Every structure is written in C-alpha cells, then in structure tokens.
Amino acid sequence: MIEVKNIHKAFDGEEVLKGIDFVFERGKTNLIIGQSGSGKSVLLKCMLGLFLPDQGVIEYDGKPYTEFSEDEKKDLSKQIGMVFQGGALFDSMTVEENVLFPLRMFTKQSRSKLMTRVNEVLKRVNLDGSEKKYPSEISGGMQKRVSIARAIVNRPKYLFCDEPNSGLDPKTATVIDNLIQEITREYDITTVIITHDMNSVLEIGENIAFLKDGVLAWKGDKDQVFKTEDETVTDFIYSSNLFKKVRTAQLKGL
Numbered sequence: 001m002i003e004v005k006n007i008h009k010a011f012d013g014e015e016v017l018k019g020i021d022f023v024f025e026r027g028k029t030n031l032i033i034g035q036s037g038s039g040k041s042v043l044l045k046c047m048l049g050l051f052l053p054d055q056g057v058i059e060y061d062g063k064p065y066t067e068f069s070e071d072e073k074k075d076l077s078k079q080i081g082m083v084f085q086g087g088a089l090f091d092s093m094t095v096e097e098n099v100l101f102p103l104r105m106f107t108k109q110s111r112s113k114l115m116t117r118v119n120e121v122l123k124r125v126n127l128d129g130s131e132k133k134y135p136s137e138i139s140g141g142m143q144k145r146v147s148i149a150r151a152i153v154n155r156p157k158y159l160f161c162d163e164p165n166s167g168l169d170p171k172t173a174t175v176i177d178n179l180i181q182e183i184t185r186e187y188d189i190t191t192v193i194i195t196h197d198m199n200s201v202l203e204i205g206e207n208i209a210f211l212k213d214g215v216l217a218w219k220g221d222k223d224q225v226f227k228t229e230d231e232t233v234t235d236f237i238y239s240s241n242l243f244k245k246v247r248t249a250q251l252k253g254l
C-alpha cells in the first residue's frame, strides 16, 4: 500500500500538485487518470522518489519516506518495478538478457541461479521460446511482456506502469492490462498505472484517482466511474466518441 497525504509540488513557483490525498491499495490495479498536464507523472515521480514533494508525506506500507534511513531508501528502490511507456528495452540485448539485467544489479547469486528466475518469469508472461530473440525481432505486445517480466523479476512490492498500453492495438492492450492485473493479484503487489486509455479504465480500474489541474477531482472504481454524474469526470470520459455512444445507450436503457 502507498498512501500519499497532502502532496504539494511546484516548479518555478507554479504549483502542479495542490494537496493530493490518495491510498494506492495493495493487490489492486490503481489507476491515475486525467488530462495532459494534470500532474499524473509528477505524482508518480514523487512516489518513485525522483521528486521530493514540497509538502506532504508518502507512506510505503505505513512508513513515511521521510523516516527512511539511507539503507532503507536503497531497499525501497529494489522493491520498485517499473514498466516504461515505450518499453525502454535494451535493443542490443536479447529478451533474457534484458530481464537478467536488473537481477544482476541487485543480486550476487550465480548466473545459473539467476537464469532459473529469468526463465520462470519469462514463462509467466508467456514468452518461453523467445529468450534468445532481440527486441526488434518480436512484436510490440511481446516487447511489453518483456518489460513486465523485467519489472517483476526482483519480486517488487510496488509496480509502476507509465501508459503500459501505448502503441498497442486494442486487443493486445487488453491482454497486457489483464496480465498486469493477474500479476498484481498473484504477487500481491501495489500497482500504480498512469493511463489515458478508457478501455483500461473499464477493464482494470479497481481503484482510480482522477486528477484535474493538480487536484484529486474524483476517486472510485470502474463501476462507479461510468455511473458518476460528476461533470468533471464525465467531461473527461465522454470526450471519447465511443464512450459517448455507450453513455447515450445507457441513459436510454439499451
């Protein structure tokens, strides 16, 4: 669980986070949604420890970051897995080398032991058989799977995903969403996902933080988000024509 309490962050005197309170729950897919510039990435970077909030507290499983010793901060970075927007795979490394990379950074076990773990994780994301391939030789969806495998190989407690679906067709995007949700449950991880994808909201929005202009404008789950009458949320969601049609049909009782 990650709890953010009254988080403020400004750049050059301009406040981009204006007192965010939210609980990102363990074992759930927690989504941060909102328009461009609403502060999603800044909030994520605060949780990653890349930005220090100007005010407020971030607690990791009940412990405030400000009370972490230097060793505990290092431990925290080992407990975090990250799926980057573009995948951020190393093109010159094979699939298995990409997944091995963070393991070698944090673990001193023999290569054969580490490879057992790499193979286990690659199997989990259905990539057995592709171990020796290079990123350029596999599809976009498979590249995302490698990225997920690399993020979980160290058995993280916290998984951060920045638009994990970007660039994928809707069907593959849903498969990736479901994989992230399954892994979150299986490993009992606190997963935080930034997304613009309304299908993802519908599919895996177990706990949603909706940001607007640096403020938490709404929170709830996927069932509530499509029922809410809150205009700030409906303006955002139904700016997509597809969802506008779904909404109209819902209101007509179709």
Ligand SMILES: Nc1ncnc2c1ncn2[C@@H]1O[C@H](COP(=O)(O)OP(=O)(O)OP(=O)(O)O)[C@@H](O)[C@H]1O
Pocket (backbone or CB within 6 Å): 011, 016, 034, 035, 036, 037, 038, 039, 040, 041, 042, 043
């Ligand atoms: N390092 C920085 N220095 C100065 N301003 C920044 C910095 N990072 C973010 N900002 C500003 O903070 C505001 C929020 O940015 P942020 O990247 O969090 O938005 P976002 O909701 O993630 O947008 P998007 O969906 O487009 O990625 C923006 O006005 C942005 O210009």
